[in-house]
Amino acid sequence: MAGFRDLDKALFPIKHISAVVKLFRSQLEDTNEPDLALLSIVIGLIENQLTSRSNAGQLIDSPETTVLPRFELETVENLYRKFKIVITGSVEPNKTKTYATRDLVKRVSDVIWNSLTRSYYKDRAHLQSLYSYLTGSKLDCFGVAFAVVAGCQVLGYDDVHLALSEDHAWVVFGPHGSETAEVTWHGKGNEDKRGQEIGKLDSARSWLYVNNKPVVCTRQMEVAALVSAINPSLNASVDATEVALLQQELLWLLYDLGHLKKYPMAIGNLGDLEEISPKRPGIACSALFEEAIDAARRFYNNQHVYPYTYQGGYYFRNKKYKEAFESWANASDVIRLYNYSRDDEEIYKEFLEIANEHIPYIMKIESSGFEANTILKKSECFANLLKFYDGICQWEEGSATPVLHIGWAKPLVNTISKFDADVRAQVHIVCDNMEEKLSKKNGSIFNNNNNNNYEKEYQATMSKSNNKDQTTSHFYPTIEALTAACSE
Ligand SMILES: CC1(C)CN=C(N2CCN(c3ncnc4sc(CC(F)F)cc34)CC2)S1
Numbered sequence: 001m002a003g004f005r006d007l008d009k010a011l012f013p014i015k016h017i018s019a020v021v022k023l024f025r026s027q028l029e030d031t032n033e034p035d036l037a038l039l040s041i042v043i044g045l046i047e048n049q050l051t052s053r054s055n056a057g058q059l060i061d062s063p064e065t066t067v068l069p070r071f072e073l074e075t076v077e078n079l080y081r082k083f084k085i086v087i088t089g090s091v092e093p094n095k096t097k098t099y100a101t102r103d104l105v106k107r108v109s110d111v112i113w114n115s116l117t118r119s120y121y122k123d124r125a126h127l128q129s130l131y132s133y134l135t136g137s138k139l140d141c142f143g144v145a146f147a148v149v150a151g152c153q154v155l156g157y158d159d160v161h162l163a164l165s166e167d168h169a170w171v172v173f174g175p176h177g178s179e180t181a182e183v184t185w186h187g188k189g190n191e192d193k194r195g196q197e198i199g200k201l202d203s204a205r206s207w208l209y210v211n212n213k214p215v216v217c218t219r220q221m222e223v224a225a226l227v228s229a230i231n232p233s234l235n236a237s238v239d240a241t242e243v244a245l246l247q248q249e250l251l252w253l254l255y256d257l258g259h260l261k262k263y264p265m266a267i268g269n270l271g272d273l274e275e276i277s278p279k280r281p282g283i284a285c286s287a288l289f290e291e292a293i294d295a296a297r298r299f300y301n302n303q304h305v306y307p308y309t310y311q312g313g314y315y316f317r318n319k320k321y322k323e324a325f326e327s328w329a330n331a332s333d334v335i336r337l338y339n340y341s342r343d344d345e346e347i348y349k350e351f352l353e354i355a356n357e358h359i360p361y362i363m364k365i366e367s368s369g370f371e372a373n374t375i376l377k378k379s380e381c382f383a384n385l386l387k388f389y390d391g392i393c394q395w396e397e398g399s400a401t402p403v404l405h406i407g408w409a410k411p412l413v414n415t416i417s418k419f420d421a422d423v424r425a426q427v428h429i430v431c432d433n434m435e436e437k438l439s440k441k442n443g444s445i446f447n448n449n450n451n452n453n454y455e456k457e458y459q460a461t462m463s464k465s466n467n468k469d470q471t472t473s474h475f476y477p478t479i480e481a482l483t484a485a486c487s488e
Helices: 017-030 036-052 073-088 102-114 130-136 141-154 207-212 219-228 241-256 264-276 285-299 306-317 321-335 342-366 379-396 406-416 421-425 434-442 453-466 479-486
Strands: 014-016 067-071 161-164 169-173 179-181
Touching: 014 017, 017 036, 017 219, 017 241, 036 067, 036 073, 036 130, 036 141, 036 219, 036 241, 073 102, 073 130, 073 141, 102 141, 102 169, 102 179, 130 141, 141 161, 141 169, 141 219, 161 219, 207 342, 219 241, 219 264, 241 264, 264 285, 264 306, 285 306, 306 321, 306 342, 321 342, 321 379, 342 379, 342 406, 379 406, 379 421
Parallel strands: none
Antiparallel strands: 014 067, 161 169, 169 179
16 A cells, blocks of 8 residues: 655645645556545545535635645544554454455454444435544445445455445455455445345346446546545535535546546546536547446446436436437436346436436427427437337336336326327337237237227327327337336
């Protein structure tokens, strides 16, 4: 471990953001073991000082001139020493340079776990760093996992690394990171599974464990995780701009050093910051969202949803609704391969917001009649909408927990009925697997004879809304049938 070297101490007292970037750069470039405890304490100290008192409104223009309150070397050294004592006081260091064992990982997790405050609001902001742990004995779910990895680094186990899904964190260890272990809790009211292997149970098919395609971090990617976890929120609606600027500068440092190449969510975080306040003329935030998607496709077999919702959210905010529909259809194309489980609430809420807030909002705007180039005339928008809904239906299929309910069907029917019949007729649905899947479930809602009552019902629904008699040359699942089939 690089440790807290004299050249790092020389940067103190820290008065500017640029000094923090220099500290991170020297830790990242000079050694292959950047000191996770040191960097987490420094970042946590800055974040907590700048978001705890009313600091809003300070003029922020550049890393060099933005004045930070002085951060004294002594404060950091005392906390750093305290962490070392907490860890080495309870677990013997790895003198023989061997691989960590499950027992060792569990013991480090127990040290952190048993030293946390008995009960506190776990979802509060600013509970992710070792500063929070050492000064307030509070950590969030991610913070516990990070602290365990930092603790194992202090003990000299360089094989223990952070593994990240889109809503959970655990550790890998042993030869080639072949072993996995839970070290923290997940969600509310769930018994923690600390010490157990990952994804052996039914959770194997849940989005929470991303089909065993987590981001397995190097030490430098663990630094990227702590930087991504920086939370600039002063309160629900205001950010401390100097904290956001510091996070953006550090993410660019990590990006330039190549440490974000396999970390889609960190690239997405940088894209969100760049949309608000671009710092790099050559790289548009839209290019960053595409890069995150490419990384998820290349390194994680396209099993991650968030890269598409980062991109969809960007298009939505910038009124590029046709493109947003495509991103959201791609997100749905990922989730359909999973089985919905009770641990997947976060992504459920994401899809619910898209289906029942964002899409209805877009429909309202687009059907206000003032949109010359309305998406209601574009068949590929209709196609992507169907793909979006179909993915959610397939997500539900085979799951123990239902996804859809009437609250989904109303906005869904309302949305689809806004497209003109001639636009809908241009969409060719190839029911390669859907037909037999659906017919397997509850009698075919597709059949090739024309007395298909679903078909008549569908036509009736559609013709009522469009007052045009149309002859469709294709069969569609009626929305009720689709919803019924999905809610099996
Ligand atoms: C498109 C979105 C709704 C925007 N922000 C999103 N985030 C997803 C989660 N975020 C993350 N960003 C970097 N790394 C990680 S690791 C992790 C799981 C946790 F348990 F460790 C979450 C996460 C950042 C914010 S997804």
